Structure formats: C-alpha cells, structure tokens
Amino acid sequence: MGLIDLASSNSLWRGIDYYQSKNVKKIKKISDDEYNSIVSGTEEYNVHIDINHPRKSTCTCPFAAGRRVICKHMVATFFTIYPEEAERIIKEEQEYEEAEERLFEEHLEEVKEYVNGLTDDEVRTALIDKLMDEWYDDDYRW
Ligand SMILES: [Zn+2]
Numbered sequence: 001m002g003l004i005d006l007a008s009s010n011s012l013w014r015g016i017d018y019y020q021s022k023n024v025k026k027i028k029k030i031s032d033d034e035y036n037s038i039v040s041g042t043e044e045y046n047v048h049i050d051i052n053h054p055r056k057s058t059c060t061c062p063f064a065a066g067r068r069v070i071c072k073h074m075v076a077t078f079f080t081i082y083p084e085e086a087e088r089i090i091k092e093e094q095e096y097e098e099a100e101e102r103l104f105e106e107h108l109e110e111v112k113e114y115v116n117g118l119t120d121d122e123v124r125t126a127l128i129d130k131l132m133d134e135w136y137d138d139d140y141r142w
Helices: 009-020 072-081 083-116 120-139
Strands: 024-031 034-040 044-050
Touching (some): 009 072, 009 083, 034 072, 044 072, 072 083
Antiparallel strands (some): 034 044
C-alpha cells in the first residue's frame, strides 16, 4: 500500500491543507524513493519519507515519533513531490460532494412534489407518523 493509502482520513486532509499552505520548507532527495523535508506546523519537524516502504517513514512530531504511522507532515511532503496526486484527490472529493448535492436537490424536489400533492389530513397523518418514527428510532423505547 502507498503512503497515502496508509494515512488516516484526518492525516490525509490536514496534510493536503499543509501542502496547499506551503508548510513544506525544504525537500532533499535522498534516493529515487526517499526524501527528507522540514515541515512547519506548531514547530518545525524533520520528516523522512520512503515511498516504496511507507512504514519506514519517520517524523519528529509527537503524533508520529516512535510509531509506525503516517502523519500530516509526511502527507504534505508526499504531495509537494507529487502535486498531481493531491490535485487528483481534491478533484475526486469535489466531484463526490457535487454528486451528493445533486442527489440532495433531486430528492428535495421529489419530497416537495409529494407533500404538495397531499390533502391537509394526509399531511397531519404523515407528520404524526414521522414524529412517532423519530421518537421510536432515537430512544430505542421498546
Ligand atoms: Zn509529523
């Protein structure tokens, strides 16, 4: 698995934020798949990433020190080296959010059409059913 696949969603998005804010100060290529960098956050951290063996990557931040985890500083370093990867992930997320919004709008229109077609009595009955369903679902009463 690649470094980005091993990162938690939190580390991924905070790393993208650090990449976009240009928090990665210095990058030094050690070999074809190893890089050292300095990333500024609360403090400046020394980061080493190993693209082929992501678990061997290290960072001096409290989150990653002494643990085999991928932190936001490693993610930011990775995206500074491979900006097209960051752009791809950001674009995918935007497309997903746009699709979700479209679904929401479509469903809202369907619900409006349905409710507008009901009589007052039907609206009252539907509202009572809905409120009772919520009461049942929220509190596990039975
Ligand atoms: Zn770190």
